[in-house]
Amino acid sequence: MSKILIVEDESDIAELISLHLNREGHEAICIGNGLQVMPAVLAQQPEIIVLDLMLPGLDGMQIFKRLRADTRTASIPVIILTAKGQVTDKIAGLELGADDYLTKPFSPRELYLRISAVLRRVKKVTHVSEIQRGRFMLDRKNMKLFLDGTALDLTTIEFKLLTTLMENDTAVHSRADLLRDVWGYNSDVATRTLDTHIKRLREKLGAAGEHIVTIRGTGFQFQTELAATQPA
Amino acid sequence: MSKILIVEDESDIAELISLHLNREGHEAICIGNGLQVMPAVLAQQPEIIVLDLMLPGLDGMQIFKRLRADTRTASIPVIILTAKGQVTDKIAGLELGADDYLTKPFSPRELYLRISAVLRRVKKVTHVSEIQRGRFMLDRKNMKLFLDGTALDLTTIEFKLLTTLMENDTAVHSRADLLRDVWGYNSDVATRTLDTHIKRLREKLGAAGEHIVTIRGTGFQFQTELAATQPA
DNA sequence: TGTCACCGTGACGAATCCGTCACGCTTGTT
DNA sequence: AACAAGCGTGACGGATTCGTCACGGTGACA
Numbered sequence: 442m443s444k445i446l447i448v449e450d451e452s453d454i455a456e457l458i459s460l461h462l463n464r465e466g467h468e469a470i471c472i473g474n475g476l477q478v479m480p481a482v483l484a485q486q487p488e489i490i491v492l493d494l495m496l497p498g499l500d501g502m503q504i505f506k507r508l509r510a511d512t513r514t515a516s517i518p519v520i521i522l523t524a525k526g527q528v529t530d531k532i533a534g535l536e537l538g539a540d541d542y543l544t545k546p547f548s549p550r551e552l553y554l555r556i557s558a559v560l561r562r563v564k565k566v567t568h569v570s571e572i573q574r575g576r577f578m579l580d581r582k583n584m585k586l587f588l589d590g591t592a593l594d595l596t597t598i599e600f601k602l603l604t605t606l607m608e609n610d611t612a613v614h615s616r617a618d619l620l621r622d623v624w625g626y627n628s629d630v631a632t633r634t635l636d637t638h639i640k641r642l643r644e645k646l647g648a649a650g651e652h653i654v655t656i657r658g659t660g661f662q663f664q665t666e667l668a669a670t671q672p673a
Numbered sequence: 674m675s676k677i678l679i680v681e682d683e684s685d686i687a688e689l690i691s692l693h694l695n696r697e698g699h700e701a702i703c704i705g706n707g708l709q710v711m712p713a714v715l716a717q718q719p720e721i722i723v724l725d726l727m728l729p730g731l732d733g734m735q736i737f738k739r740l741r742a743d744t745r746t747a748s749i750p751v752i753i754l755t756a757k758g759q760v761t762d763k764i765a766g767l768e769l770g771a772d773d774y775l776t777k778p779f780s781p782r783e784l785y786l787r788i789s790a791v792l793r794r795v796k797k798v799t800h801v802s803e804i805q806r807g808r809f810m811l812d813r814k815n816m817k818l819f820l821d822g823t824a825l826d827l828t829t830i831e832f833k834l835l836t837t838l839m840e841n842d843t844a845v846h847s848r849a850d851l852l853r854d855v856w857g858y859n860s861d862v863a864t865r866t867l868d869t870h871i872k873r874l875r876e877k878l879g880a881a882g883e884h885i886v887t888i889r890g891t892g893f894q895f896q897t898e899l900a901a902t903q904p905a
Numbered sequence: 906t907g908t909c910a911c912c913g914t915g916a917c918g919a920a921t922c923c924g925t926c927a928c929g930c931t932t933g934t935t
Numbered sequence: 936a937a938c939a940a941g942c943g944t945g946a947c948g949g950a951t952t953c954g955t956c957a958c959g960g961t962g963a964c965a
Contacts, residue, residue, distance in 0.1 A: 506823065596922060597816065631926085634924055634925070640943065655942070657942075862953095863954070865954090865956080871912095873952095887913090890910085
């Protein structure tokens with residue numbers, strides 16, 4: 442289904458991953474330390490890149506930066522793999538703008554889930570500047586929300602939270618997903634923080650706050666059309 | 674060049690405007706109080722709408738809200754015309770999300786300039802989620818700036834300011850334009866505030882702050898390629 | 906060279922925003 | 936009905952952000 446580039450030197454891991462991915466219907470391309478073929482592979486426009494930071498003789502971070510600096514590759518989502526020790530040193534320190542990261546050891550299943558999640562997220566982003574959902578209209582350019590035609594001011598977090606919810610109004614967004622999408626990684630924010638922001642958002646929306654529905658035990662969902670409330 | 678819808682009851686003003694616009698190569702369509710034809714005209718997808726708030730028997734604000742609430746018309750930029758007295762009452766109060774507004778009396782020339790400015794601004798917005806300019810990469814989705822591949826955190830205003838500058842890196846952005854684009858109308862912010870934010874932005878950019886160039890007496894400009902500095 | 910408008914800069918106070926916590930209600934289960 | 940887990944809510948302190956001002960430097964122009 443999707444073309445996936447894997448940059449990983451440990452051949453057993455690479456093989457395991459690609460086997461797993463190919464079985465799921467994806468097309469995995471593996472590169473070890475033979476990085477000279479990378480431009481050729483990039484020319485095939487992979488949809489997502491899995492990059493191990495621990496490569497022999499070369500800093501994976503350099504590769505990552507180069508990917509981001511090049512117009513043709515800057516928009517390709519990257520999932521980063523690291524060994525345990527590196528995490529706090531490198532990743533946690535700099536907000537590197539990867540789409541996800543995994544620390545070894547991990548199960549192929551987990552990586553696959555992450556890849557699916559990233560792909561799902563990215564593909565949603567047709568990124569029109571305006572999102573219309575019933576009474577709501579999100580204006581990304583001016584970071585404003587129009588409710589029934591009147592403008593509402595949202596804070597950065599509120600806007601991002603609502604955007605995330607509205608971008609996929611059929612899905613239920615788990616607490617973990619929301620925390621990651623809105624706050625990013627290194628997000629050591631308490632899970633109750635999410636509740637607080639949901640509350641503040643609902644407050645600003647007034648009665649329309651009901652469109653943000655709690656899915657008990659899972660997360661939250663934006664419902665464009667409210668389910669009819671049957672009176673007693 | 675562009676199709677422009679004018680909703681204005683005072684026929685002399687409407688005529689004056691449309692004459693002026695047609696002479697400039699635009700296609701102006703005027704509607705007075707015969708609003709029943711409006712849907713038909715909207716179906717022709719005008720690129721911009723000029724709306725007088727003072728219409729006999731009908732509140733122009735209602736029309737505006739209806740335009741904004743309808744998916745098909747929500748993205749059409751609107752320039753609002755008002756008489757002097759209304760401004761403080763209506764406009765200043767609600768952040769209505771118009772693209773510009775003018776108070777009567779005004780010169781047709783001024784309106785034409787505003788229309789041009791709005792059209793120029795809107796057309797720039799192909800709104801890809803990422804803007805690449807030399808060493809800079811703006812990530813709208815995550816509101817982040819990548820400089821040489823490393824992420825920089827900007828505040829809301831800083832991000833919007835830089836975005837505005839970068840979206841049109843050939844143009845010089847006047848102080849008034851920047852104030853309007855970043856702060857919106859009702860922006861009673863002092864003009865020095867802009868300087869302060871420019872400074873803070875340059876500070877965060879470090880040496881790369883030189884890409885924001887001061888055009889003395891006019892405003893600022895983002896230059897993707899720095900003009901070579903000749904040493905003495 | 907002198908003058909003046911324009912701009913850069915640092916400091917400051919106010920306002921906003923944000924994360925956390927404690928408490929209590931709700932929901933679902935036994 | 937009793938209990939526990941999940942969630943809503945209000946309050947609080949800290950951090951960030953923002954707008955303003957005063958001062959000094961710089962460039963333009965006569």
